[in-house]
Amino acid sequence: MSRGIPPDRWAARLAAAAALSLGLLAVSPGAPGAAPRLAEARAEEEGWLVEFEAVCARTQDAMTLSDEELHALVGRCDQLKPKIEGLDPSRRKVWSKRLQQCRDLYQFVLDARVKG
C-alpha cells in the first residue's frame, strides 16, 4: 500500500484522514433523524444558542462535576439570561424557562453537597 509514497507523506495523509474522521464523529448528531446540531444550524445568527448548548448539555453529568465547574456553569447561565430576555415573546418564554431549569439544577446539585 505504501509502496510508491514516501513515509512522511504517508504519515501526513494518515493524520489528515484521522483528523477528518474525528471531525466527522464530533459533528455526528446521534439522533435517528440525522438532525443538524442545534448550535451549528443557527450559529451565525444566534451565538447565545451555542453558549446555551455548551452550558446546559451537561445537566445529565451534573453529579460528576466539581464544585468549581458547577459554579462556573451557574455563572454562565446568569450571563446568558439578559440575552434570552431580549428575544421575541414566544422564544423568550420557552428559553428563559429552560435556562431557569438548567441553572436551578446545577444550583440544586451544589446545595446538596453543602455540609449541614
Added chain:
Amino acid sequence: MGVLATALGLVLAAAAAGEDDAAKAPAVFATVELHGRIVMDVFSTKANVPAVTFDHWRHRALYTCRVCHVDLGFAMNAGETQVSAATNEAGTHCGACHDGKRLQDGRPIFRACSGWPRTDAARGCTRCHTGPNRAPGAAYEELKRAMPLDVAGYIDWAAAMRRGVVKPVDGVEGISPKRPPMKVDHDVQIRPLGSWMNGVTFSHRKHVAWISCELCHPDVFPMSRREQVRYDMAAMRLGRHCGACHVSVAFPLGTCQRCHGAESGRAVR
C-alpha cells in the same frame, strides 16, 4: 305528634331529594334475592338493546372484589365504567374474561358481545342483555342452599369463604400482578354516636380477603390521623364510607348485628 313529625320528614325529603337524586339513591330495601343486582345501561337502550342485569352473586362466588374493581377497572357507581361492546371486544371490562378462550372449571368462558355490531337477538346478546327485571333463577336457589346465611337471610360470604364453601380466585392471568398480597391485620375500634348501640370493631383482615387498599384509601377512608371522622348511618345509607359497598353489594346496613353485635352477628347456619 309522632305522625306529624314523620309526615314532615317525608315532605321535606321529597322536597329536598328531587327527581335525579331519587333515581340515584340506592335501593336499600331490595329483597334478599335482588341484593347485589346492578343494571348497566349507559349504551344499551340507546342501541335498541335491552339493558344488562348483572347479579353479583355468581361472580362473587368465583372471584374476589379486587379482581374486577381494582384489576379490571370496574367502577363502583352506576354509569361510571361505561362498559360497551367496543371495550368488551377489545379485551377490557367484561371482555377481559368473557373472550371465549379463558377457562373457568375447564370450560371456556363465553365471549361477550361477539355478535356486535349486529344487535338482533339471534346473536346471543340476550344472555346478558335481558332488561332490568330478570328473575334470579334456579342457579341462584341452588347456590343459596349451599351457603351460610346471616340473621337477616342474606348470604354470609365471609363465612362461606372462611369455611371454604367458596374459594374465590384473586387474580386474572395477564392483568393482575404476581405479588403476594399485603398482610394487614389491624383492627379499628369505632365508638358509637348513640348510646343504644354497641361500637364497631372494624377488621382489616376480613376486608383484605376480598378487596385491596386502593378501593378504600384514601377516597372512602382518608388516612389522616389528625381528623376525627364521624361515620353516621344517614350518610352511609346514601353511599358514604361503609355505604360505598354495604348498601348495594356487600351485606346491607340493615343487618345491624353484623357490625354492631359480636355473637349475634355470626352466620346462622
Added chain:
Amino acid sequence: MIRLVALAAMFLALPVRGDEPGTRKRRTPPQEFGRVVNQVKKSKMGPVVFDHWLHRAKYTCRVCHVDVGFAMKAGGTDIRAADNASGMYCGACHNERAKADGGARIFAACKIPAPADAGACGRCHGVPGGEPRHQYDFASFTKDLPRGRFGNGVDWEIAEQRRLVKPVDFVEGLSVKRAPMPVQKDFALGPKLAGMPEIIFSHAKHTVWSGCEGCHPEIFTGVKRGTTKFSMVEIFDGKFCGACHVNVAFPLGDCQRCHSKPVQ
C-alpha cells in the same frame, strides 16, 4: 322523639357521590387518563383537550416538559397561537415540517393569520357549537400493548422494554445534545406508616423518561432545603411523586408498584 328525629334525618340526607368526602372519586376511563384540558383565554375557541397517551407512546416526557418547555399543570404554560405559529410549544413539531414516525408530516397548529375555515382549528379546539375535536382511536392503538391495571390500562414500562413503543428523546431545533446519563442505583425510602412495605425508587427508570431538570429542584427540592418527608396526603394532592403519578404516569392506586419491598 330522638328516634323520630333520627328517622327524619335518614330521609333528609341527600344522596352523595363523586367528590363528596367518603365516596370514591370517579374512575377515569382508560382513554381519558392523562387528559389535560387547557382553557383558552380571550378567544371564542373551545378548550384544547390533550390526551397524553398518544404522545407518550412516541416521545419521552423530557422532550415536551424540558426541551419544549410545557408546564406540568393545565393552564400553566400560557401557550398562545403566536407561540405555536412561530415554532414554539405545540408548534415545535406541529408545523408541517417535522415528520412523525412513518414519515408523514405533522399537521400545523395555529396558523397565523387564522384560516377562514374553522375546521382546521377544530382538530384540537373543537368548533364552538359544532363538531367536537378530533378523536384518536385509543382501542386500536393500544390493543396489542401489554395490559396494565389502572391508568390507560397499558403497562407503558413493559411496552418500552419490549420495544413495542420507542419514545423519541430528541426534537430538532430545541433539544440539546447530551451525553448518555450515568447509570444510577435504586434506593429504598422508608414509609411513615409502620407495616407498609418500603418504597424502592429507581432513578434509572425515571431519568429515561424525564431527565434531571424535570424534577430537580422544582418538584423535589432536596433534603438540604428541608424536604425530608413525602406524605401520601401531599402526594395525592399533586406534590412530589403526585406531580406525575396522579394524572399521567401510573396512578397512585397501584400501591405495591412503589411500596414493593417488604420490611424485614
